[in-house]
Amino acid sequence: ALKQAVATAAVAYTLSRIDDKSIVGIGTGSTANCFIDLLAEHKASIAGTVASSQASAERLKAHGIPVYDLNAVDEVTIYVDGADETNPHLELIKGGGAALTREKIVAAVAREFLCIADQSKWVDHLGTFPLPVEVIPMARSHVARELVKLGGDPVYRQGVVTDNGNVILDVHHLHPISPARELEEKINNITGVVTNGLFALRPADVLMLGTAEGVKTLYA
Numbered sequence: 318a319l320k321q322a323v324a325t326a327a328v329a330y331t332l333s334r335i336d337d338k339s340i341v342g343i344g345t346g347s348t349a350n351c352f353i354d355l356l357a358e359h360k361a362s363i364a365g366t367v368a369s370s371q372a373s374a375e376r377l378k379a380h381g382i383p384v385y386d387l388n389a390v391d392e393v394t395i396y397v398d399g400a401d402e403t404n405p406h407l408e409l410i411k412g413g414g415a416a417l418t419r420e421k422i423v424a425a426v427a428r429e430f431l432c433i434a435d436q437s438k439w440v441d442h443l444g445t446f447p448l449p450v451e452v453i454p455m456a457r458s459h460v461a462r463e464l465v466k467l468g469g470d471p472v473y474r475q476g477v478v479t480d481n482g483n484v485i486l487d488v489h490h491l492h493p494i495s496p497a498r499e500l501e502e503k504i505n506n507i508t509g510v511v512t513n514g515l516f517a518l519r520p521a522d523v524l525m526l527g528t529a530e531g532v533k534t535l536y537a
């Protein structure tokens with residue numbers, strides 16, 4: 318119910334920020350799926366979408382919503398996606414759904430990033446949720462050793478290959494991550510790392526948080 322309420326508010330916000338030539342970036346996960354299903358009722362109001370995963374692309378196409386390659390669009394007006402954790406600065410941990418690289422790419426392109434989440438994702442400091450790091454397969458052990466030097470406890474996400482053909486390490490024991498921007502840069506600099514799930518260098522611009530008292534809208 319909280320996901321539904323947040324997704325409903327997010328559709329209304331999105332429609333208020335776009336026109337019929339706009340491209341909407343779509344995230345991945347169960348909250349993003351609620352958003353897709355509700356957005357479908359207004360598909361005449363958007364020009365099309367860019368998806369951050371094959372799964373989301375297929376869901377959109379099943380609703381008859383046009384899905385474009387990111388290289389084919391000039392601009393993404395707004396990107397709407399969930400998160401695994403968000404702190405009060407709207408800095409996020411993402412990647413629970415293994416789509417973090419394409420999510421981060423579309424978020425980087427989008428003019429505005431609207432994060433949609435229920436209150437269970439709200440934390441004072443990031444890092445209780447294990448930080449997903451997407452890694453080139455041959456570099457997995459090297460990256461794991463480097464993450465240990467940073468104080469992490471990396472666990473290989475067995476049996477998962479990303480849309481990009483890479484593997485994921487989930488890094489435990491980093492809490493409290495502060496400052497998040499500094500750790501994001503350090504992990505980015507480890508050779509073999511493709512993406513890490515910290516969205517602090519580029520946080521969300523707006524957060525819609527589903528709470529027992531209703532949907533709260535917060536700004537970075």
Ligand code: DER
Nearest residue numbers: 346347348399411412413414
């Ligand atoms: O993988 C991600 O970053 C997703 O946004 C995801 O973790 C959030 O998933 P949920 O909306 O199903 O909680």
